[in-house]
Amino acid sequence: MDEDRLAKQLAETGNIMDLCQDPAWLEETAQIEKECGGYVEAGLLLREYAMSPQAVTPDQLQQVRLQSVLFAELHQWMSTWQLGLSFEKTYTQARQIVRHHLQSATEEQAAWLQALLSEIEQKTPSEQAPVRAQTISWFRQVFTSEDWQQLAAIAAQEIYAGVS
Helix, strand or coil: CCHHHHHHHHHHHCCHHHHHHCHHHHHHHHHHHHHHCCCCCCCHHHHHHHHCCCCCCHHHHHHHHHHHHHHHHHHHHHHCCCCHHHHHHHHHHHHHHHHHHHHCCCHHHHHHHHHHHHHHHCCCCHHHCCCHHHHHHHHHHHCCHHHHHHHHHHHHHHHHHHHC
């Protein structure tokens, strides 16, 4: 919706939401929704983007599934570290590190990741998933000393910032 129309509505009634009572506006909105085949919630400027959905490749879908499991395990593991206020930034950096290692996995690491992916696709419950149970060991194997130093530096920096 354009700013002029919103400004006019605000000047007339003092409430932008009164547009919802305007039959012309409701008709225009219904027409826009009909044209795109669904609800328009992001606004007209994103209309073209919303109408051209990006195709997700099977590889991308697998990466999303893999990362969702790895990040859940990472979160659970890091929660035991008692990082306090530094948890969020440290966890964010750890996720970036994991993404980096996923892109540069060795053959052995890639084989383990493929086994984990198979477990995910078979929808094995996490308590009965032997490969998933090895996730923390995988993190310990792939995280380098530089990775650990980065995490420690972020945690220390955040703790120090919280104390000052």
